[in-house]
Amino acid sequence: xxxxxxxxxxxxxxxxxxxxxxxxxxxxxxxxxxxxxxxxxxxxxxxxxxxxxxxxxxxxxxxxxxxxxxxxxxxxxxxxxxxxxxxxxxxxxxxxxxxxxxxxxxxxxxxxxxxxxxxxxxxxxxxxxxxxxxxxxxxxxxxxxxxxxxxxxxxxxxxxxxxxxxxxxxxxxxxxxxxx
Numbered sequence: 001x002x003x004x005x006x007x008x009x010x011x012x013x014x015x016x017x018x019x020x021x022x023x024x025x026x027x028x029x030x031x032x033x034x035x036x037x038x039x040x041x042x043x044x045x046x047x048x049x050x051x052x053x054x055x056x057x058x059x060x061x062x063x064x065x066x067x068x069x070x071x072x073x074x075x076x077x078x079x080x081x082x083x084x085x086x087x088x089x090x091x092x093x094x095x096x097x098x099x100x101x102x103x104x105x106x107x108x109x110x111x112x113x114x115x116x117x118x119x120x121x122x123x124x125x126x127x128x129x130x131x132x133x134x135x136x137x138x139x140x141x142x143x144x145x146x147x148x149x150x151x152x153x154x155x156x157x158x159x160x161x162x163x164x165x166x167x168x169x170x171x172x173x174x175x176x177x178x179x180x
Contacts, residue, residue, distance in 0.1 A: 001048060002093070004055035011062055011087070018070040022058055024148045030054035032138035032151065036179040043178070045130055053099040054135050058144070060084025060100060068145045075119075078104065082120050095131075102127040103136040105164050106171035112164075130178075137175040154180070 005023075012019040033054050037045040060083035063073040075083060084100035102108075107126035114122050127133040140161070141151045152160075154176060161168040 002052050002096075004052050007056060007091070008059065011059065016070070018062060021069050021144050021148065022061060023055075025142055025144045026055045026058060028142040028149055028151070029057065029135065029138045032141050033134050036134060036138065040179065043130055045134060049095065050131050050134055053096050053131060054138065056084070056088060056093075056096050057081075057099050057103050057135050057139060058084065059087055061144075066145075078118050079120060080104070081125065098129075099127075099132050099135050101125045102132050103139050105161065105166070106136060106140075106168045106175065109166065112166040133175055134179055137172070137179050140172060 004026075008019070008022065008026075012022060030051055033050050034047060037043070037047050037050060058080065060080040061069070061071050061077075063083040064071045064075045064077045064080050065073055066077045071077070081100050081102070081104040085097040088094075088097035088100055102125045104125070108118075108120070108124070109126065110122045110124050113120045113125075127136045140157045142148065143152070157172060158169050161172050
């Protein structure tokens with residue numbers, strides 16, 4: 001078992017605005033994921049792992065440039081999952097790294113990454129395990145740049161995912177069938 005808060009504190013000064021945004025967002029995602037896991041005991045989800053992974057899924061945002069949420073790094077925001085995965089792999093947390101890597105949108109395909117010319121490895125970064133899928137799903141309900149604790153409704157999530165034009169809405173609908 002790891003202490004996700006201690007890992008976050010290594011990269012985010014406690015009390016700074018970005019630390020608060022990350023922690024509040026991650027706690028909301030964690031709580032939503034736990035709620036879904038408890039509602040579906042038949043799925044036999046590793047809840048302890050989900051708690052940790054949900055807290056760390058956005059660990060890479062500090063590398064990115066997103067001023068509205070106090071991120072002043074040099075990378076594009078689309079890279080935060082891959083950058084967070086690299087960071088967590090460096091700490092020996094491969095399973096947690098996979099959650100970081102595959103939570104953007106409803107996952108990113110190699111074909112989509114190439115078509116969009118994203119500065120990401122051209123490989124599929126799609127959630128595969130139930131735990132990866134669950135954190136990805138729960139993340140869609142919370143924003144980091146508006147009311148952090150207000151969950152979006154499914155219609156709003158679907159509308160926002162439609163901009164990806166990569167099958168994200170269909171993938172979200174599949175996740176909603178499993179966890180909703």
